[in-house]
Amino acid sequence: xxxxxxxxxxxxxxxxxxxxxxxxxxxxxxxxxKHSAAAEPQQLESLQARQAxxxxxxxxxxxxxxxxxxxxxxxx
Amino acid sequence: xxxxxxxxDEPRSEFDRVIPNESELTAGVRIEPGKSYGFxxxxxVCIGCKACEVACKEWNNLPADNLGxxxxxxxxxxxxxxxxxxxxxxxxxxxxxxxxxxxxxxFQSGWLMMSDVCKHCHNAPCLEACPTGALFKTEFGTVVxxxxxxxxxxxxxxxCPFGVVDINTLDGKAHKCTLCYDRLKGxxxxxxxxxxxxxxxxxxxxxxxxxxxxxxxxxxxxxGVDSAxxxxxxxxxxxxxxxxxxxxxxxxxxxxEVYNLPVAPTNPSSRIVPSLLSGLAAVAxxxxxxxxxxxxxx
Amino acid sequence: xxxxxxxxxxxxxxxxPAVTHDTLSVGDWxxxxxxxxxxxxxxxxxxxxxGGYIFCAGLAGASALISTIAGFGRSPQEAGxxxxxxxxxxxxxxxxxxxxxxxxxxxxxxxxxxxxKRTSPMSIGTWILMSFSSFACLSAAAQFLSDHxxxxxxxxxxxxxxxxxxxxxxxxxxxxxASLLSATSTPLxxxxxRSLAVRFGASSVAxxxxxxxxxxxxxxxxxxxxxVTVAALxxxxxxxxxxxxxxxRKGVAEALDGGxxxxxxxxxxxxxxxxxxxxxxxxxxxxxxKPGILSDVASVAVLAGSLLLRVSILAxxxxxxxxxxxxxxxxxxxxxx
Numbered sequence: 001x002x003x004x005x006x007x008x009x010x011x012x013x014x015x016x017x018x019x020x021x022x023x024x025x026x027x028x029x030x031x032x033x034k035h036s037a038a039a040e041p042q043q044l045e046s047l048q049a050r051q052a053x054x055x056x057x058x059x060x061x062x063x064x065x066x067x068x069x070x071x072x073x074x075x076x
Numbered sequence: 077x078x079x080x081x082x083x084x085d086e087p088r089s090e091f092d093r094v095i096p097n098e099s100e101l102t103a104g105v106r107i108e109p110g111k112s113y114g115f116x117x118x119x120x121v122c123i124g125c126k127a128c129e130v131a132c133k134e135w136n137n138l139p140a141d142n143l144g145x146x147x148x149x150x151x152x153x154x155x156x157x158x159x160x161x162x163x164x165x166x167x168x169x170x171x172x173x174x175x176x177x178x179x180x181x182x183f184q185s186g187w188l189m190m191s192d193v194c195k196h197c198h199n200a201p202c203l204e205a206c207p208t209g210a211l212f213k214t215e216f217g218t219v220v221x222x223x224x225x226x227x228x229x230x231x232x233x234x235x236c237p238f239g240v241v242d243i244n245t246l247d248g249k250a251h252k253c254t255l256c257y258d259r260l261k262g263x264x265x266x267x268x269x270x271x272x273x274x275x276x277x278x279x280x281x282x283x284x285x286x287x288x289x290x291x292x293x294x295x296x297x298x299x300g301v302d303s304a305x306x307x308x309x310x311x312x313x314x315x316x317x318x319x320x321x322x323x324x325x326x327x328x329x330x331x332x333e334v335y336n337l338p339v340a341p342t343n344p345s346s347r348i349v350p351s352l353l354s355g356l357a358a359v360a361x362x363x364x365x366x367x368x369x370x371x372x373x374x
Numbered sequence: 375x376x377x378x379x380x381x382x383x384x385x386x387x388x389x390x391p392a393v394t395h396d397t398l399s400v401g402d403w404x405x406x407x408x409x410x411x412x413x414x415x416x417x418x419x420x421x422x423x424x425g426g427y428i429f430c431a432g433l434a435g436a437s438a439l440i441s442t443i444a445g446f447g448r449s450p451q452e453a454g455x456x457x458x459x460x461x462x463x464x465x466x467x468x469x470x471x472x473x474x475x476x477x478x479x480x481x482x483x484x485x486x487x488x489x490x491k492r493t494s495p496m497s498i499g500t501w502i503l504m505s506f507s508s509f510a511c512l513s514a515a516a517q518f519l520s521d522h523x524x525x526x527x528x529x530x531x532x533x534x535x536x537x538x539x540x541x542x543x544x545x546x547x548x549x550x551x552a553s554l555l556s557a558t559s560t561p562l563x564x565x566x567x568r569s570l571a572v573r574f575g576a577s578s579v580a581x582x583x584x585x586x587x588x589x590x591x592x593x594x595x596x597x598x599x600x601x602v603t604v605a606a607l608x609x610x611x612x613x614x615x616x617x618x619x620x621x622x623r624k625g626v627a628e629a630l631d632g633g634x635x636x637x638x639x640x641x642x643x644x645x646x647x648x649x650x651x652x653x654x655x656x657x658x659x660x661x662x663x664k665p666g667i668l669s670d671v672a673s674v675a676v677l678a679g680s681l682l683l684r685v686s687i688l689a690x691x692x693x694x695x696x697x698x699x700x701x702x703x704x705x706x707x708x709x710x711x
Contacts, residue, residue: 015136015138016223017223032139035247063143065139227480228482233415241415248479317711333405333702334406339706348492351570355552356546358576359578362602363579370443370447370455
């Protein structure tokens with residue numbers, strides 16, 4: 001997890017264990033919740049409903065255009 | 077398809093809200109729980125635009141995968157997978173001398189294009205195989221994987237006779253087409269059907285779709301396309317071996333194998349009882365022998 | 375539905391105009407394929423992990439069955455056999471760790487216990503494993519307490535109560551895994567469900583009897599266990615021949631052409647079944663001086679063969695799913711039940 005990158009933004013779309021987050025620069029990125037992540041897919045929906053600002057710890061995924069998420073924190 | 081009278085209630089093109097029962101306007105069907113819904117895919121009008129693939133990825137927030145070119149005609153997607161729930165197959169037909177003909181009958185026949193999807197089988201093998209109950213039959217007759225229950229055992233993957241459902245190794249769960257379950261609950265037709273510009277993918281109630289499909293096959297036979305047939309209707313190819321029927325069925329003009337579909341798939345759960353009985357009989361026989369040898373009171 | 379079709383094959387540059395064009399056929403399959411791509415998906419199981427579980431569970435279940443049967447004999451020699459059988463049965467619940475490891479979301483392993491579904495051998499197996507593990511652990515605990523705590527020797531006989539359900543569940547454990555494989559669309563596993571079940575069940579009994587025989591001090595009991603092994607190996611051999619015949623008839627025999635097919639022929643049938651069968655028979659004939667060594671070698675071969683049977687069938691099955699020529703040949707109307 002120490003080697004993961006972080007990004008802050010607002011959760012805009014949630015489908016199953018995948019979500020789209022729009023960062024502070026207005027660029028949207030696709031994230032996939034890893035099976036080992038502490039967060040569960042059911043928790044993503046409430047983040048999207050509240051348009052919560054979050055920080056994700058992620059790594060780019062191999063062989064697809066997206067990022068895998070190890071952890072999500074609420075950011076100020 | 078005739079215009080629904082409600083069209084006049086929605087004269088503008090601005091969408092500032094969800095139109096209630098929008099599928100009535102776009103697909104001619106009101107979505108009600110308790111009825112059986114699916115797709116009729118008429119491959120004879122598919123133009124291979126892949127709008128269905130794009131709409132599916134967009135609505136379901138699926139990542140782009142299958143990066144790179146395959147060299148297999150215009151099919152760079154390849155197959156259905158955990159991140160690809162719609163896949164358009166392309167086959168270029170050759171004449172008997174191996175070269176594509178310059179003259180063809182007026183009905184477009186040199187190319188086969190077919191948008192493949194989860195068949196949402198009536199007696200779905202994936203559902204029957206699932207040991208956690210994650211896979212279930214919805215109120216619309218479709219088959220969906222509940223992502224908060226699936227533990228990625230992967231048993232649904234070899235169970236599927238069409239090779240549809242797959243495990244995403246990143247999130248550790250099984251994924252496949254949901255027939256846009258969330259859209260159906262909101263009165264919207266599935267994204268792929270809505271985006272299809274030629275109505276190759278038709279969404280509707282199954283009885284309705286079967287009637288429409290039968291009429292279309294008759295029409296094609298009348299136009300000289302004798303090879304047109306339905307795949308996935310009760311009693312036809314694709315709906316064999318105890319699968320019942322496929323909620324997503326197709327009109328094809330070549331053998332199913334050409335489109336990467338099996339001619340006569342079976343429902344695997346029919347093999348459980350013969351297997352268990354044979355195995356237990358063998359073990360019981362050996363146990364009896366053991367009783368004779370080892371259980372003597374000496 | 376049309377019978378014939380000719381397709382443009384971008385890979386076949388050598389086709390001359392006079393020849394009817396290649397329909398992207400592959401191997402023995404003469405019909406068309408879709409760019410020779412797989413039509414099915416192979417099971418995402420780790421073959422050594424799941425194969426290892428099937429081997430351990432089969433061995434444990436059969437040990438519980440055999441040692442419980444021996445326990446009814448009540449001869450003093452068989453007390454040791456019963457003890458070893460009860461401890462060996464613990465391999466069942468321990469190997470469940472392999473199953474949890476193989477899940478793609480292991481932290482949700484307990485979801486297997488949400489339902490009991492009779493159309494899912496994985497669900498059936500979960501409950502067989504749960505009931506076997508409960509009773510086997512109780513028997514083993516009773517055995518341990520009776521051995522190490524003075525005053526609790528009566529628990530050894532009381533454990534017979536839990537031995538019986540453990541034996542019954544053990545019989546299921548030794549063979550249900552074949553139905554797990556057969557209740558899929560993977561051609562090799564689906565083509566011969568009955569004979570695969572007999573192979574797996576007989577292999578489990580042979581492995582159980584062989585492991586109990588290896589630790590058995592009494593020569594008389596040992597030769598009885600070896601007789602059970604011989605019978606199980608003979609049943610396994612018959613089922614192997616039957617399954618190969620089914621594979622030929624259903625058109626999936628090509629799946630055993632590759633490396634894992636060689637393992638199945640040499641590792642499983644030759645080294646794991648025929649060799650120990652011969653050795654055990656030789657041992658019973660030559661038996662006088664050192665029955666031990668020949669019998670031990672045979673037992674080790676049986677164990678190796680039992681493990682390789684599961685792994686090779688899993689691997690060869692995966693290859694049958696990935697080869698469209700095999701899956702298309704299998705899913706033809708003549709193979710419908």
